[in-house]
Amino acid sequence: DAKTTQPTSMDCAEGRAANLPCNHSTISGNEYVYWYRQIHSQGPQYIIHGLKNNETNEMASLIITEDRKSSTLILPHATLRDTAVYYCIVRPYSGGGADGLTFGKGTHLIIQP
């Protein structure tokens, strides 16, 4: 599976957009980009995923570069409850690698009041 690189931590002011980058330069054509977040002592929460096109849902937007080597998760209006560790994961469409999610260290996003 392709590996991902994320900043260790980021700050964002409440009410502003939080932009979380992820590098996945070795991603292959059949691998999806997934984003999860985990608040301390809770299970990971699914946010969004995509293959090539940009995606948006009620929680966030996912921008994937044309070469697919990097992506950005955008939380449009961050609130204090968005403080969490955010994980960027690449996952193949099928095969053994599609079963387990490989969580790295993630980005600790801190929303400042």
Next chain:
Amino acid sequence: DGGITQSPKYLFRKEGQNVTLSCEQNLNHDAMYWYRQDPGQGLRLIYYSQIVNDFQKGDIAEGYSVSREKKESFPLTVTSAQKNPTAFYLCASSISRDGNQPQHFGDGTRLSIL
């Protein structure tokens, strides 16, 4: 509400005891998974199941066992053979095991050794 329920939230085990962690989902998902998370670390896959009466070992299955007798239930037994069982255990489910289907997680069970 639809979701994944893990119980109990906290569990204590004596040395040499087996203990079973419960995971129930009412999402009508075919695939279910068990992960282990250690402090400051990512998740590691223990077992997964694509369908009732079928399950496969993940990356760290030694010392664990599972069953999948019903679609909605996937209990995990931590046996006495698991040498370092203290961890945060997470159950997840997805519509299928395809990589295009997101896994959704329960709130976990924290297991400690007395």
